[in-house]
Amino acid sequence: xxxxxxxxxxxxxxxxxxxxxxxxxxxxxxxxAAVDVVTVVDTSAFSEIYGDAVYANQRIATIHAGAQASAxxxxxxxxxxxxxxxxxxxxxxxxxx
Numbered sequence: 001x002x003x004x005x006x007x008x009x010x011x012x013x014x015x016x017x018x019x020x021x022x023x024x025x026x027x028x029x030x031x032x033a034a035v036d037v038v039t040v041v042d043t044s045a046f047s048e049i050y051g052d053a054v055y056a057n058q059r060i061a062t063i064h065a066g067a068q069a070s071a072x073x074x075x076x077x078x079x080x081x082x083x084x085x086x087x088x089x090x091x092x093x094x095x096x097x
Contacts, residue, residue, distance in 0.1 A: 006034045011074050012094075013039070021078035034084035037075045040097040041067050041089065064089055 009024045011017040028035050043060045071087045079085045090097045 004031050004033050006036060008036050008038060009078075010038045010040075011071065013070055013074060017074070018078070021074070025078050025082065028079070028082055034086070035075075035079050035082055036086050036088060037071055037079070038088045038090060038097075039067050039071045039074075040094045041091055042094055043091055044093070060091070064091070 007024050007028050009021055011021065024035065027033070041063050043056075043063060067089045068087065071089060075085050075087050
């Protein structure tokens with residue numbers, strides 16, 4: 001069997017995500033595995049809400065920047081003892097991403 005090299009840790013920044021991250025950190029440390037923290041923002045309706053594409057793109061960029069900062073903070077709180085941690089912000093339907 002191939003050893004586990006990476007763990008995907010999705011987060012919505014809830015208490016449940018915090019609890020799951022604690023378990024993931026323990027597993028990753030024991031397996032010497034990398035961690036990928038992922039959060040998803042759904043901005044699909046923004047073109048309908050804002051109408052103006054330029055303004056919608058500015059709002060999306062602002063939301064992505066906030067999500068990136070929150071995900072980075074989440075990673076720093078839970079995975080400081082690990083060597084390889086990457087943070088990703090995806091855009092789309094949360095369930096599908």
